[in-house]
Amino acid sequence: MTQSVVVQGEDMEPNCIGGRITGLKARAVLVDMEEGVLAEILQGPLRQLFSSTQLISDVSGSGNNWAVGHHTYGSVYREQIVDQVRRAAEHCDCLQCFFLIHSMGGGTGSGLGTFVLKLLEEEFPEVCRIVTSVYPTAEDDVITSPYNCVLAMKELTEHADCVLPVDNQSLVDIVGKIQHMSHTGKPSCVIKKNSTIISGQGGWLDQMFSDAFSKEHQLIRADPKHNLYLACALMLRGNVQLSDLRRNIDRLKPTLPFVQWNQEGWKTSLCSVPPVGHTHSLLALANNTCVQFAFGQLRERFVKLYRRKAHLHHYLAVDGMESAGFSEALSCLSDLIQDYTHLECPLMPNAPRLSIAT
Amino acid sequence: MSIVSLQVGQCGNQIGHELFNAISGDCNGPNRKTYSECSNERFFHESPTGELVARSVLVDMEPKVVAQTISKACKSGRWRYGDEAYFSQKQGSGNNWANGFCVHGPRHKEVVEELVRREIERCDRLAGIFTMMSVAGGTGSGVGTYITQCLRDMYPQSFIFNQLTWPYGAGEVIVQNYNSVLTLSHLYQLSDAILVHENDTVHKICSRLMNIKHISINDVNKVIAHQLGSVLQPAYTADSSGYYSRNPIGELLSSVVCHPEYKLLSLCNIPHMSSTSLAYSTFNWPGLLKHLRQMLIASARMEEGIDWTVSVPSAVTSGGESGTNSRQKCFNVSIANLLILRGKDVSTAQTGKLLSNICLEAILKNVNSFSAWNSPVPFNGYQKSATLVSNSQSLLKPLDNIVRKAWDMFASRAYLHQYTKFGISEEDFLDSFTALEQIISSYTHL
Ligand SMILES: Nc1nc2c(ncn2[C@@H]2O[C@H](COP(=O)(O)OP(=O)(O)OP(=O)(O)O)[C@@H](O)[C@H]2O)c(=O)[nH]1
Ligand SMILES: Nc1nc2c(ncn2[C@@H]2O[C@H](COP(=O)(O)OP(=O)(O)OP(=O)(O)O)[C@@H](O)[C@H]2O)c(=O)[nH]1
Ligand SMILES: [Mg+2]
Ligand SMILES: [Mg+2]
Numbered sequence: 175m176t177q178s179v180v181v182q183g184e185d186m187e188p189n190c191i192g193g194r195i196t197g198l199k200a201r202a203v204l205v206d207m208e209e210g211v212l213a214e215i216l217q218g219p220l221r222q223l224f225s226s227t228q229l230i231s232d233v234s235g236s237g238n239n240w241a242v243g244h245h246t247y248g249s250v251y252r253e254q255i256v257d258q259v260r261r262a263a264e265h266c267d268c269l270q271c272f273f274l275i276h277s278m279g280g281g282t283g284s285g286l287g288t289f290v291l292k293l294l295e296e297e298f299p300e301v302c303r304i305v306t307s308v309y310p311t312a313e314d315d316v317i318t319s320p321y322n323c324v325l326a327m328k329e330l331t332e333h334a335d336c337v338l339p340v341d342n343q344s345l346v347d348i349v350g351k352i353q354h355m356s357h358t359g360k361p362s363c364v365i366k367k368n369s370t371i372i373s374g375q376g377g378w379l380d381q382m383f384s385d386a387f388s389k390e391h392q393l394i395r396a397d398p399k400h401n402l403y404l405a406c407a408l409m410l411r412g413n414v415q416l417s418d419l420r421r422n423i424d425r426l427k428p429t430l431p432f433v434q435w436n437q438e439g440w441k442t443s444l445c446s447v448p449p450v451g452h453t454h455s456l457l458a459l460a461n462n463t464c465v466q467f468a469f470g471q472l473r474e475r476f477v478k479l480y481r482r483k484a485h486l487h488h489y490l491a492v493d494g495m496e497s498a499g500f501s502e503a504l505s506c507l508s509d510l511i512q513d514y515t516h517l518e519c520p521l522m523p524n525a526p527r528l529s530i531a532t
Numbered sequence: 533m534s535i536v537s538l539q540v541g542q543c544g545n546q547i548g549h550e551l552f553n554a555i556s557g558d559c560n561g562p563n564r565k566t567y568s569e570c571s572n573e574r575f576f577h578e579s580p581t582g583e584l585v586a587r588s589v590l591v592d593m594e595p596k597v598v599a600q601t602i603s604k605a606c607k608s609g610r611w612r613y614g615d616e617a618y619f620s621q622k623q624g625s626g627n628n629w630a631n632g633f634c635v636h637g638p639r640h641k642e643v644v645e646e647l648v649r650r651e652i653e654r655c656d657r658l659a660g661i662f663t664m665m666s667v668a669g670g671t672g673s674g675v676g677t678y679i680t681q682c683l684r685d686m687y688p689q690s691f692i693f694n695q696l697t698w699p700y701g702a703g704e705v706i707v708q709n710y711n712s713v714l715t716l717s718h719l720y721q722l723s724d725a726i727l728v729h730e731n732d733t734v735h736k737i738c739s740r741l742m743n744i745k746h747i748s749i750n751d752v753n754k755v756i757a758h759q760l761g762s763v764l765q766p767a768y769t770a771d772s773s774g775y776y777s778r779n780p781i782g783e784l785l786s787s788v789v790c791h792p793e794y795k796l797l798s799l800c801n802i803p804h805m806s807s808t809s810l811a812y813s814t815f816n817w818p819g820l821l822k823h824l825r826q827m828l829i830a831s832a833r834m835e836e837g838i839d840w841t842v843s844v845p846s847a848v849t850s851g852g853e854s855g856t857n858s859r860q861k862c863f864n865v866s867i868a869n870l871l872i873l874r875g876k877d878v879s880t881a882q883t884g885k886l887l888s889n890i891c892l893e894a895i896l897k898n899v900n901s902f903s904a905w906n907s908p909v910p911f912n913g914y915q916k917s918a919t920l921v922s923n924s925q926s927l928l929k930p931l932d933n934i935v936r937k938a939w940d941m942f943a944s945r946a947y948l949h950q951y952t953k954f955g956i957s958e959e960d961f962l963d964s965f966t967a968l969e970q971i972i973s974s975y976t977h978l
Binding site (some may be wrong): 267268270404405415432435436438439440441442475524525527528529530 | 622623701702703704705706746867923935936939940944945946962965966969970973974
């Protein structure tokens with residue numbers, strides 16, 4: 175019953191899931207302001223899933239410029255995007271959510287992607303919006319990526335219901351580890367995905383739970399255990415019992431600091447069907463104050479450029495982009511960091527309960 | 533006299549199903565012709581082909597549970613639900629009371645009202661509306677509260693009686709305490725009485741008394757259904773002069789809800805045991821009543837781990853006001869109790885003396901606060917069983933925990949935006965907190 179329309183921004187290619195798929199079409203709208211990547215998808219292993227009517231593209235890309243994606247292409251493609259999304263939504267008998275996937279560092283995913291997010295909010299205010307945002311590594315070759323990221327983050331903060339940040343550096347580290355393991359031939363190969371873990375065979379159930387909270391297995395570079403959990407969802411798949419879940423929560427709880435007002439902030443789910451090719455899997459989604467550090471580093475990189483006004487003119491030359499946009503985005507990010515920091519401050523005494531005159 | 537039931541949300545539907553199942557099973561035993569006829573009229577109507585059809589309306593905002601419930605009932609072969617007595621949607625209320633109360637409730641008002649009206653018009657006489665729901669999710673709690681409000685408007689003179697399932701303390705729903713606070717504060721204005729089952733307590737009964745190794749939600753629901761059935765099945769009451777009572781809900785309310793400020797009811801029932809132990813056990817009424825009495829004053833909801841050192845100070849038992857200061861060990865003060873005995877020799881049991889013994893601590897505030905019902909028909913496989921419906925302080929602690937946790941969350945404004953989004957404001961929350969603090973205060977100062 176759960177249905178989502180996936181709006182894909184940009185170069186992010188879906189994984190090949192193997193096997194032939196016929197007669198199914200993805201509930202998705204694919205947007206890129208150049209043709210290359212979309213053309214590849216139409217010829218790739220998942221080509222049957224998509225038809226060219228689901229694509230929206232232009233020829234020249236956004237040149238790693240958030241303002242071009244957001245303002246220039248935003249105003250040109252507005253109607254077309256709304257139309258396409260509406261058409262996809264009409265195929266759902268019970269639309270639950272929009273899932274937006276984009277990168278933060280370039281111009282199209284970041285700029286136009288967040289423009290689409292705002293459009294979705296205007297056009298479908300009751301449908302929730304979950305965004306997966308891929309953050310660049312510190313050594314990213316897009317020089318203006320800190321600008322693009324910070325400008326996009328303001329939009330995410332204001333218009334998304336939930337953001338799942340993914341750091342490319344973490345992905346690189348994980349891939350490195352997998353390659354290392356497959357070379358050394360370690361038997362219980364563990365593939366990690368964000369707070370997502372796909373663990374190998376052998377009933378290493380408890381290990382899988384421990385891993386989900388360790389810093390090596392996060393999809394952003396951060397250590398959740400040494401920061402504060404606001405809430406945590408565990409989604410377990412495969413032949414696993416509720417009691418396994420409960421036992422592991424009880425086992426790990428003492429090592430996991432939870433904010434005082436949400437000591438039981440767990441949401442759990444079980445699905446007996448494992449992901450293809452695995453016996454079981456665990457996805458941990460955490461709202462944790464550890465994100466503030468990654469955001470702090472991003473702010474530093476932004477400020478370094480911004481202080482010198484480097485590349486600013488490329489942005490300010492774009493119709494609709496004002497210089498205030500930069501300072502506002504910066505202060506929005508600072509506020510966000512501060513919000514997370516404040517949560518970690520020594521607890522204020524509990525607010526006194528309402529008293530009733532007797 | 534008939535009772536129209538309403539099962540709302542996952543929990544309400546699953547418990548409702550177990551209740552009808554227990555009742556229809558109980559009516560199948562030997563030597564109970566009048567009893568069965570009375571029970572059938574209460575809970576079922578007959579289809580043109582003679583099948584028993586539950587007088588119940590099923591509501592959920594997702595399709596799965598309602599569909600399963602209906603098909604399980606069909607397979608029982610003894611009874612079924614009405615062909616068109618259900619309403620479901622696709623999406624659920626996402627564990628959000630505001631979504632249920634402000635969005636789904638108003639949107640589906642007409643349809644649900646119509647379903648209930650149809651059931652009510654089928655009854656020769658309506659004993660009352662009995663609603664089952666959880667307080668922690670979004671549909672039972674939010675939609676259930678909204679429907680109760682509509683029914684209160686439509687049937688201002690009818691009895692509305694709500695059974696609520698309170699969540700496990702270490703919960704599954706993060707905002708369960710918000711949803712509980714909003715449900716309870718609203719229902720308190722609407723419902724005539726609120727009967728509470730705490731999942732933690734029932735779970736303990738399953739593990740300690742029934743000796744169930746891997747407890748499923750079904751096991752929990754069977755216990756709840758057993759307890760509900762033991763109250764709702766036909767019984768002789770003081771007013772019924774040798775016939776099964778024709779006004780079960782009205783008489784229940786007049787015996788235990790004597791003041792509108794106090795309408796939270798808890799239930800204890802003995803014995804509870806596995807069917808294997810049951811086969812080797814015998815009971816006598818004095819023994820059962822002695823246990824039940826101590827469970828009441830020590831506020832134990834089950835027969836194990838009762839604190840036998842709690843006692844009622846003599847000053848109170850003799851009715852003096854002075855005793856309130858000298859309570860040695862905090863005993864559970866009640867304002868009203870209803871005792872229901874079912875089974876063999878119930879009329880020969882020297883209940884009078886034992887009953888008055890229970891009643892002693894209930895005479896505070898000079899209200900007529902003790903009643904007893906009985907039925908010679910053994911209930912649900914137990915040769916003798918005793919049930920106590922109490923309006924007492926025993927729910928204070930869990931209620932206070934719910935309010936405290938919700939208040940802590942509210943103080944940091946956590947998750948509030950998900951409620952304001954659907955139209956429940958901070959003011960509304962404050963009103964709800966105030967209402968519940970008032971209830972806590974009233975019960976505390978009994
Ligand atoms: N993980 C992952 N990151 C990618 C992928 N493609 C690009 N990126 C990252 O995305 C950022 C660049 O953004 P792109 O998505 O290529 O840019 P775009 O949205 O197409 O915008 P323009 O090309 O400027 O129009 C860099 O940080 C890349 O590392 C991919 O397939 N996977
Ligand atoms: N005893 C008992 N408790 C249940 C059952 N099903 C759910 N619960 C409890 O009910 C609460 C969750 O509410 P549900 O009834 O599942 O929610 P709902 O009313 O369907 O609302 P949404 O699913 O949010 O739309 C939790 O506290 C559960 O422990 C059941 O069959 N028996
Ligand atoms: Mg590109
Ligand atoms: Mg539900």
